[in-house]
Amino acid sequence: xxxxxxxxxxxxxxxxxxxQGRTDWAELFAVLRAGLVAHLAVPTEQGVMVIPTVYGFDxxxxxxxxxxxxxxxxxxMPEVTLTVTIVDGLVLARSVFEHGVNYRxxxxxxxxxxxxxxxxxxxxxxxxxxxxxPGQWDYVRxxxxxxxxxxxxxxxxxxxxxxxxxxxxxxxxxxxxxxxGLWAGELPLETRWGSPVPDPAxxxxxxxxxxxxxxxxxxVHPR
Amino acid sequence: xxxxxxxxxxxxxxxxxxxQGRTDWAELFAVLRAGLVAHLAVPTEQGVMVIPTVYGFDxxxxxxxxxxxxxxxxxxMPEVTLTVTIVDGLVLARSVFEHGVNYRxxxxxxxxxxxxxxxxxxxxxxxxxxxxxPGQWDYVRxxxxxxxxxxxxxxxxxxxxxxxxxxxxxxxxxxxxxxxGLWAGELPLETRWGSPVPDPAxxxxxxxxxxxxxxxxxxVHPR
Numbered sequence: 001x002x003x004x005x006x007x008x009x010x011x012x013x014x015x016x017x018x019x020q021g022r023t024d025w026a027e028l029f030a031v032l033r034a035g036l037v038a039h040l041a042v043p044t045e046q047g048v049m050v051i052p053t054v055y056g057f058d059x060x061x062x063x064x065x066x067x068x069x070x071x072x073x074x075x076x077m078p079e080v081t082l083t084v085t086i087v088d089g090l091v092l093a094r095s096v097f098e099h100g101v102n103y104r105x106x107x108x109x110x111x112x113x114x115x116x117x118x119x120x121x122x123x124x125x126x127x128x129x130x131x132x133x134p135g136q137w138d139y140v141r142x143x144x145x146x147x148x149x150x151x152x153x154x155x156x157x158x159x160x161x162x163x164x165x166x167x168x169x170x171x172x173x174x175x176x177x178x179x180x181g182l183w184a185g186e187l188p189l190e191t192r193w194g195s196p197v198p199d200p201a202x203x204x205x206x207x208x209x210x211x212x213x214x215x216x217x218x219x220v221h222p223r
Numbered sequence: 224x225x226x227x228x229x230x231x232x233x234x235x236x237x238x239x240x241x242x243q244g245r246t247d248w249a250e251l252f253a254v255l256r257a258g259l260v261a262h263l264a265v266p267t268e269q270g271v272m273v274i275p276t277v278y279g280f281d282x283x284x285x286x287x288x289x290x291x292x293x294x295x296x297x298x299x300m301p302e303v304t305l306t307v308t309i310v311d312g313l314v315l316a317r318s319v320f321e322h323g324v325n326y327r328x329x330x331x332x333x334x335x336x337x338x339x340x341x342x343x344x345x346x347x348x349x350x351x352x353x354x355x356x357p358g359q360w361d362y363v364r365x366x367x368x369x370x371x372x373x374x375x376x377x378x379x380x381x382x383x384x385x386x387x388x389x390x391x392x393x394x395x396x397x398x399x400x401x402x403x404g405l406w407a408g409e410l411p412l413e414t415r416w417g418s419p420v421p422d423p424a425x426x427x428x429x430x431x432x433x434x435x436x437x438x439x440x441x442x443v444h445p446r
Contacts, residue, residue: 101355
């Protein structure tokens with residue numbers, strides 16, 4: 001991972017709530033690693049579509065995939081915005097106004113590049129698959145030539161990114177509201193993997209592989 | 224709740240993966256109720272910003288709020304897109320290609336209306352607060368005139384909305400891949416409220432109110 005700071009262009013520079021802004025490149029990867037699903041905003045002639053999608057990443061790019069038939073991943077895509085948000089809990093303050101959310105988030109602006117090189121495409125798809133379900137790439141059948149042709153892979157540069165994080169108690173403990181005698185604090189939100197549920201069509205003798213069953217009970221968005 | 228079908232405009236009509244599309248108006252509210260945080264895509268001169276935000280709703284509108292100082296909620300906002308996504312688990316198929324996600328999601332296109340009427344604004348802010356933390360509006364200090372002036376509330380019509388849901392096992396149990404002898408199924412993702420964490424600045428004698436402590440262990444995104 002490059003030892004550097006995140007971009008500070010006009011649109012990624014933190015203007016408001018600066019204490020929640022992060023500038024270290026490592027924080028971008030912390031959110032990318034901990035996240036599961038991104039939201040991809042794609043301007044189209046009919047308005048901005050926002051698509052939830054899985055993703056993968058390497059040191060320089062985020063990868064998202066979809067069908068070549070998808071309207072939202074058309075070949076002539078303009079710049080897109082990718083957002084990853086992890087909700088860690090509610091910030092319960094002494095006033096409605098000071099209520100908020102503890103979260104980890106990133107926003108990436110990029111002009112997507114369609115990955116056509118077969119080797120690069122396979123590597124990118126592997127990053128996506130291994131990010132959501134580590135171990136599956138080597139366990140299940142890999143993409144056929146036909147499936148690869150039906151899949152569009154987009155590479156988004158991480159060069160222009162913004163990261164924001166909020167954690168901890170509400171900010172009003174030294175305000176006049178602290179004398180109201182009200183409880184205040186955080187209500188954490190815990191996201192864990194459940195136990196694998198076999199496909200009903202599966203013969204009983206086939207057990208889930210260890211890389212799947214070992215996830216049950218684990219945090220989905222570890223810090 | 225109006226007994227009607229969801230819109231089917233050019234951009235909300237389901238073109239691909241139609242079996243995941245929903246047309247019943249009630250399904251929109253099911254996702255709105257079960258969701259917690261939305262993503263709001265706002266076209267700006269500098270590109271599309273995508274902002275995670277809490278929300279509330281009534282029979283006809285979704286409400287989101289923010290600071291009047293926020294770049295993303297500027298007074299002259301064009302049409303925006305609001306997305307709510309709930310991730311229910313991973314779909315682990317017998318091939319990489321058939322992998323996917325079980326989810327509930329909605330996408331709303333709307334030209335936001337800035338709510339200026341003080342009574343309507345207070346009612347809208349209450350809907351937002353009560354959606355994320357039911358009971359808090361009546362427990363904590365409500366917004367002052369100054370705080371109301373510093374808050375922008377946007378009303379987004381629900382008239383043009385699209386809902387998609389996927390649930391259940393992978394779709395490849397009757398494909399040739401079923402003979403590979405591989406495990407396949409779902410890996411559920413469980414999101415629950417944790418135990419309330421008191422603000423360290425809080426005197427020990429103040430206990431969390433029942434409407435907060437009773438949430439611990441409850442599902443965040445119930446069906």
